[in-house]
Amino acid sequence: MTPSAKPPAIERLDLPRNDLRDRIVAPLAEFSTRKDFTFSPRFVTLALTGEDGVDGGLIAQLYWDWMHIEILAVPERWRGLGLGRQLVRQAEAIAVEAGCHGAWVDTYSFQSPGFYEAIGYRSFGRLPDYPRGQERIFFQKTLAAVPPAEPENAA
Structure with missing residues (x-):
């Protein structure tokens, strides 16, 4: 990052619903509802916005008391400014406010497992050789005591 570059702000956006996706998911939602597990995910979309518009961010779904x-x-x-941590903390705070008690995410052994471990996520599963020679790793975190989200552009 150049010293004169202004870090992006974090902005919460509405994620438009896709009618085709809704129609494909409808049979699963109907079945789950009959079993008393209404499936009506809500989206959390946090965008990093700067002078050139949206430049990264976070997309999550809230349903069944969990955030994915x-x-x-x-x-x-x-990177290195704490933006990933801020995005996750802000999403966790939104999830807690919506009644969620846990969060889960998956990543790859070549991407960011250390990041999720550093912010309190614990591995609960691994899929070997996905991609070949690597692993897909699943993490979860209990959201009972989520600290408040940091202010925008905090270091």
Whole structure:
């Protein structure tokens, strides 16, 4: 990162619903509802926004009292500023406010398992050779005591 570059802000966005996705998921949602597990995920979308618009962020789904982090992406030039940690903490705070008691995420052995471990996530499963020679690793965290989200652009 160049010293004069202004770090991006974190902005919460609405993720538009996709009608086709809803139609594909509908039979599963109907079945789950009949079993008293209503499936109506809510999205959490946090975008890193800067002078050039959206540049990374986090997308998660909240359902059945858990948050599933689908995407966490911080561009290389913004790494080391705590933005990934801020994005996850802000999403966790939103999840707790929505009644979630846990969060889960998956990553790869060549990506960011150390990051998730450092912020309190614990591995609960591994899929070997995905991709070949690597692992897909699943992490979870109890959200009972989530610290408040840090202010935007805190170091």
